[in-house]
Amino acid sequence: MQTVAIRQLLGSDAAAWSAMRLESLVTDPFAFSGSVAEHMTLDVEMIEERFSHPADGGINLGAFKDQELVGMLIFSRVPGQKQRHKGRISALYVSSSQRDKGVAGMLLRWLFDLVKRDPTLEQIVVSVSASQQAACDLYRSFGFEIYGTEPRALKVGEVYIDSHDMFLQIADLNAAI
Numbered sequence: 001m002q003t004v005a006i007r008q009l010l011g012s013d014a015a016a017w018s019a020m021r022l023e024s025l026v027t028d029p030f031a032f033s034g035s036v037a038e039h040m041t042l043d044v045e046m047i048e049e050r051f052s053h054p055a056d057g058g059i060n061l062g063a064f065k066d067q068e069l070v071g072m073l074i075f076s077r078v079p080g081q082k083q084r085h086k087g088r089i090s091a092l093y094v095s096s097s098q099r100d101k102g103v104a105g106m107l108l109r110w111l112f113d114l115v116k117r118d119p120t121l122e123q124i125v126v127s128v129s130a131s132q133q134a135a136c137d138l139y140r141s142f143g144f145e146i147y148g149t150e151p152r153a154l155k156v157g158e159v160y161i162d163s164h165d166m167f168l169q170i171a172d173l174n175a176a177i
Contacts, residue, residue: 004098009060011049015044017060018042022039023095030132030154055077057121059115060073070095071098071107074090078125089124122170123168124144126139136164149165
């Protein structure tokens, strides 16, 4: 049995990432703002390009077990001169077979190790569906704090989902991990 390895995603990981993203949207429709229909409009070549040439400050991470993608995390810098000090976590997902094994925490630790080297990054933000208590607890365990809750942030069919907006100051990272 091999351990889980974390690394930056490559263009060659695009098909596996696309399949995992689709799995996440089907398995946890209340957890993500994207939809299956929206995901189906993406072609693998576009994803390959994104992973081969990440946007400025972008980090695309994968967790691999036995060379199979079992977890993912997307991080991007917030655009605009006045918000450039922030980064955003999105699309953190771990396959059901690897949940409760620390994979999400490994992805976050890897991300934190990368971003704390950037002196221009001061804060990380993430929006978490209020229905995803395990995700909220995970982020809190790393020092994230809720600074607001958006009521009815998502609408899936006729169901509304609130979203917690959370933040972490980079200066607080060393104390949290």
